[in-house]
Amino acid sequence: MEPLILASTKTTPAVSFDPGSQMFRVIGNSTPVDALEFYNKLTDWLKANEGAISDDAIFRFCLPYFNSASHKGIFLLLKQISLLRDNSKKLQIVWGVESDDEFMREAGETMQELLDLRLNFEEIA
Amino acid sequence: MNNSQVSYQGVVDDNVRSQLQDFLTSVAASNIDAPHGIKRLLCYALELMDNAQRYAIGKVSFEWTTDGNQLSLVLKNEATTEDSARLQQIVEQIRTMTAMEIDEAYKKQLTNSSFGAKGGAGLGYLLMARKGVRNMNIEVSPINTKHNLCISTIATNI
Numbered sequence: 001m002e003p004l005i006l007a008s009t010k011t012t013p014a015v016s017f018d019p020g021s022q023m024f025r026v027i028g029n030s031t032p033v034d035a036l037e038f039y040n041k042l043t044d045w046l047k048a049n050e051g052a053i054s055d056d057a058i059f060r061f062c063l064p065y066f067n068s069a070s071h072k073g074i075f076l077l078l079k080q081i082s083l084l085r086d087n088s089k090k091l092q093i094v095w096g097v098e099s100d101d102e103f104m105r106e107a108g109e110t111m112q113e114l115l116d117l118r119l120n121f122e123e124i125a
Numbered sequence: 126m127n128n129s130q131v132s133y134q135g136v137v138d139d140n141v142r143s144q145l146q147d148f149l150t151s152v153a154a155s156n157i158d159a160p161h162g163i164k165r166l167l168c169y170a171l172e173l174m175d176n177a178q179r180y181a182i183g184k185v186s187f188e189w190t191t192d193g194n195q196l197s198l199v200l201k202n203e204a205t206t207e208d209s210a211r212l213q214q215i216v217e218q219i220r221t222m223t224a225m226e227i228d229e230a231y232k233k234q235l236t237n238s239s240f241g242a243k244g245g246a247g248l249g250y251l252l253m254a255r256k257g258v259r260n261m262n263i264e265v266s267p268i269n270t271k272h273n274l275c276i277s278t279i280a281t282n283i
Contacts, residue, residue: 010143031142031171033178034244065146065164067175068248075235100161103168114236 001052004045012038019052024059030066039073043080055090062096082117095119127156131189137177166196172249173200179243180208198279209273213263219254227254
């Protein structure tokens with residue numbers, strides 16, 4: 001199973017979806033004008049590789065800043081992850097938040113509410 | 126709190142937006158005594174610049190001004206009559222909504238999986254309004270039969 005590895009760019013975060021380690025990371029600022037194109041790559045990979053994601057998988061999001069178009073892209077990605085969870089997987093979703101960052105915390109809480117999904121909020125330096 | 130002003134005139138692309146984000150972060154950190162609120166203010170500026178990259182035809186004019194506890198943002202750009210009328214309609218509609226209606230509209234738009242033809246999620250102005258921006262406006266004046274001049278203005282407390 002090939003991992004999905006994308007280097008960060010000026011407007012997109014680094015992505016490492018690695019079935020070998022069961023760590024799935026999205027890290028960095030996300031401000032692409034075409035967020036749909038970027039996040040579709042991630043959701044498409046998850047759909048195609050659902051069988052490679054085990055119950056102890058950890059999804060880690062650490063996005064110090066993202067634009068509103070990315071918010072929708074991330075929402076759709078989390079929605080796909082929530083479908084994996086519905087299929088009896090007990091995977092964890094870690095949502096990194098910088099200290100005193102009400103913006104990022106509120107974004108996570110909104111998605112948690114709308115998707116009926118539990119995010120583990122983790123303070124990052 | 127120190128007053129500050131940043132002006133940019135030129136085209137907007139990924140490189141400009143990225144560098145402007147870094148620069149405004151530094152400007153805000155050095156001049157605003159409210160570190161926990163800086164991201165919110167940057168978000169407003171960068172949402173406008175996202176719109177500029179999506180919809181502007183040619184060069185834009187962008188201004189960031191802090192004066193006391195007020196931030197004002199002004200974006201001037203040329204856009205198609207369709208894009209400018211649609212953005213103006215969105216802003217005028219938001220201005221009539223209560224905080225609860227804005228919150229509901231934001232969540233509805235977030236869960237709607239569609240994106241605009243130019244990559245917009247339809248969330249930018251709703252996001253600003255949800256964060257408490259009440260002073261937002263878009264003035265549109267015709268340049269020719271196909272293009273308008275758009276002047277987008279945001280003002281908010283810091």
